[in-house]
Amino acid sequence: MRIGMGWLANYRWLSSLENQNLPPVDYAKRAATKAELKVTRELRKMKHVVEVHHAVRLTRIEGGRSRREVDLIAVMADRILLIEVKNFKGSITMNKQGVLHQNGTSRHWTFGKLDDASKRLKDTMGLTGIQLGATEVHSVLLFIGSGQVDESVNTGKRLLDAHVAKNMNELNDILRRPLGDEAIMSKELLKAVRTFFGHCGTWDAVSANNGAEVDGDVRSMPLIDQWRTQYQELRFKNLRGWWSTLFFGPKFVAQTKGWDGQKGTVDVSPKETIAFVGSGSKGDSFRFDHLRSLSFGYHSMPDWQKMVLMKTKQPAQSKRVSDTSNSAAAARNQPPYRIGDVIKSATVSRIHEQLGIFFTLDAKNSGLYRKEKMEEIEWTMRETFYRVGEAMHVEVVKVRRKGKSGWNIEVKSVD
Incomplete structure (x- = not known):
């Protein structure tokens, strides 16, 4: 019964x-993923490549769930490569604004996406104590389809750390270019970098x-x-x-x-x-x-601020009163930096045409390098010298209160 x-x-x-309302199969995306995995396998065969990660997602130092996906990240002894893979057919061009086009149609991609990924990478690594030093982060736009890549496709004003590879042979040539012994990671740094990527996760x-x-x-x-x-x-x-x-x-x-x-x-x-x-x-x-x-693409969302991957963690705010006082109220009333402090590996966050260059100093504070304080050639060449994601040392030149809990911090670059 x-x-x-x-x-x-x-x-x-x-x-x-038999009557399920399911999403359609995205054959273009399937082909793109297949191409990325093929490149992954080819890279892993190269003896100078330590490891390769597919579809890595990078968070912002400020927190939140925003994550930038990078098709492939290849770790070498002297550099880290962020690789965008394009499996395009037909005519491939780039307009004056640096936007990639396929057969005359915008693909809504610029090197700015890899610049942002580079910034997130350096910022987040810094939270864990990883300072890359002379080890470089490079951006690569790789084409592996049958498309014809026009000469207009280039890296713009990016100089030595951005590349266009029209095929795997050109990518291999890029990887073989020497950077110098000073760029080679120590065993401790390489181990920390590999551990870092192990925590990033994917979709x-x-x-x-x-x-x-x-x-x-x-x-x-x-x-x-x-x-x-x-x-x-x-x-x-x-x-x-x-x-x-x-x-x-x-x-x-x-x-x-x-x-x-x-x-x-x-x-x-x-x-x-x-x-x-x-x-x-x-x-x-x-x-x-x-x-x-x-x-699942990740076991849990990493809390980078609580993760120490290298003992040489930079005390970016070592002069805070909170280091010598147990009073939270007193700490809030003290500036996070003092005039003369040097923040190592601050990253360029954006260029403001009226004010100057903004830097990310840490997870809660930014600094402004004022336009009028720069040399004329600095400002003229700003998109070359101060590209988003570029890491450099800056010195604090002015600190003043902003509201109840914020601070206006002015900096200058340290040669």
Whole structure:
């Protein structure tokens, strides 16, 4: 009798599997990912490449969930390369504003995206104590498709640390260019850099029953949060055949693979829904019985300010009164820096045409190098000398209160 009562509901569930509203397969994205993974394999074969990471996401030093994806990051002994891979066909050009075009249509990409990634990388590494010093961060725009790359495609005013490679041979030539012995990382620094990238993570991903693959972020909920800490991947399956499901209902499970590679199985409610925000910021939701798999791109969001990867962590604010006083109120009334302080590896955050150059000094403070304080050639060549993401030493020249808790800090570059 019980079987008869559930028969109709089971039939409806089986029928619903044939009429699911699923996202379409994005064949262009699938081809692009396939091309990126091919380049990854080729890079890993090169003896001068230490390791390669695919689809790395970099956070902002100021916090928040904003993350910049980099197609590939290659670590070498003397440099780190941020690589954008383009699998284009047809005519490839770049306009005067540095925007990439394919067959006359804008692809909404500029080297500014890699500049921003470079800034995030240097800022966040600094929080963990990693100071790259003479080790360089390079940006590479790599083409591997059949497209014809026009001479207009160039790095703009970026000089030695940005490159355009029209094929893998040109990329290999770029990697082989020597930087000098002073750029080679120490064993301690290289270990810290590799550990850093191990914490960055990538996108979460779902694979729908029609083969569509979507990258993004699974929204937090108790079940998802529990799974994220335990499993790297879950593959969904009904263990019962059609007739068994018709009479007894589905036996829906997820076959799991943990972060340590351990495999297992967990029961899953097929009609339970997860919220998913795609990499293009489009929100969607999926039932588990609509999915083939779910993979997590990271175990947990790293708290970079609490993570020390090198003992030589720079005491950027070593002269704060909070270092010598237990009074939080007193600390808030004291400036974060004093005149004459030198902040190592501050990064250029933006160029303001009226005011000057803004630097990120730490997670809470920025500094302004005023336009009128610069040499004429400095300002004329500002986009070359002070590119977003460029790291350099600056000296504090003025500090004054801004509101109840903020500070206006003026700096100058240190040669």
